[in-house]
Amino acid sequence: MNKKSVTITDIAKRANVSKSTVSRVINNSTPVNPEKRDAVLAAMKELHFEPNIFARGLASGQSRTIGVMTQNIGSPFYDAISQGILTSLATTDYSPIFADGRWRAETGIAAAETLLGRMVDGLIVVGSRLPEDELDELKDRVPTLIVGREIDGWENLCLFLDNERAGYEATKLLIGLGHKQIVHISGIEDHQDAIRRKAGYRRALEEAGLPVDPELICDGEFDGDSGVNAIENLLNKGIKFTAVFAANDMTALGARLALYRRGIRVPEDVSIVGFDDQAESAFFTPPLTTVKQPANEMGVAAAVAMIKLIADEEYKLPNLESKVVVRESTMARD
Numbered sequence: 001m002n003k004k005s006v007t008i009t010d011i012a013k014r015a016n017v018s019k020s021t022v023s024r025v026i027n028n029s030t031p032v033n034p035e036k037r038d039a040v041l042a043a044m045k046e047l048h049f050e051p052n053i054f055a056r057g058l059a060s061g062q063s064r065t066i067g068v069m070t071q072n073i074g075s076p077f078y079d080a081i082s083q084g085i086l087t088s089l090a091t092t093d094y095s096p097i098f099a100d101g102r103w104r105a106e107t108g109i110a111a112a113e114t115l116l117g118r119m120v121d122g123l124i125v126v127g128s129r130l131p132e133d134e135l136d137e138l139k140d141r142v143p144t145l146i147v148g149r150e151i152d153g154w155e156n157l158c159l160f161l162d163n164e165r166a167g168y169e170a171t172k173l174l175i176g177l178g179h180k181q182i183v184h185i186s187g188i189e190d191h192q193d194a195i196r197r198k199a200g201y202r203r204a205l206e207e208a209g210l211p212v213d214p215e216l217i218c219d220g221e222f223d224g225d226s227g228v229n230a231i232e233n234l235l236n237k238g239i240k241f242t243a244v245f246a247a248n249d250m251t252a253l254g255a256r257l258a259l260y261r262r263g264i265r266v267p268e269d270v271s272i273v274g275f276d277d278q279a280e281s282a283f284f285t286p287p288l289t290t291v292k293q294p295a296n297e298m299g300v301a302a303a304v305a306m307i308k309l310i311a312d313e314e315y316k317l318p319n320l321e322s323k324v325v326v327r328e329s330t331m332a333r334d
Helices: 009-016 019-027 035-046 053-060 076-089 105-117 133-143 164-176 190-206 222-238 251-259 279-283 293-309
Strands: 063-068 095-100 122-126 143-146 182-185 243-246 270-274 289-292 323-325
Touching: 009 182, 019 035, 019 289, 063 293, 076 095, 076 122, 076 293, 095 105, 105 133, 122 133, 122 293, 133 143, 133 270, 143 251, 143 293, 164 182, 164 190, 164 243, 182 190, 182 222, 190 289, 222 251, 222 323, 243 251, 251 270, 279 289, 289 293
Parallel strands: 063 095, 063 122, 122 143, 182 243, 243 270, 270 289
Antiparallel strands: 289 323
């Protein structure tokens, strides 16, 4: 029998049960006698029957899908969060649908509308630069969680890390190694993570009694070009420094390349600290000291919480923390 033509009636006949029993088994709505359930499942297998998820959604009022709008597919950090979501949902009867919001707010709005058009039961927003009023609207339309961003008034709906503390710890490590002239290559100017990491850098310097030199703070875009351009500009101006704290690992890699081209050794002449601990960081030359974010764990926790939020059950988002992973790109200053 062609599996596309198999109906509940066919399964009921094969299993010798009523159509309502077949429906209850397929939708897992109410308890069914174990023998009858086994008979229905056996009939479904014999007839190669695959339940129509969309049809089940119409019947139950749920699509059994969760929309995931990520800020940038291809970003190691956001992709690791998405992997955590995938891993967590794999053990449930929910499936994720992904959309890429990129950096611009208008793109994020279009991505969100695409997901809502698929009748998702919930929405996980990873990062995103959507304005807060737009996010408030989404929350009014569908259960929504934010990962990697803090928003006032979204208590227990935001899962984020303390980026200010992380920036502070990264800079403090360099200060503890004896560095006093520390460059910071920041991320996107108005990005919450970039702002807070820079604030942590400044706090560590001020706490140590070191000046915050504007010439050592370079604007960046969370990419390799930012690292290359920042180091080139500093060297061309003759500005002295012994360490670099980059806003992310890609920026750190760009900085490393620029130093290599000038014959400046890492870490003998200049130490470098990155941020994110992307998979390749341990294989940089030399291996990169960086701030590790529990991105996968964030994705897992968000998926678990979303299922409970959809079911209107109690949940609590965990307090996850970053940590500095020390490798060979940093060393003590004589």
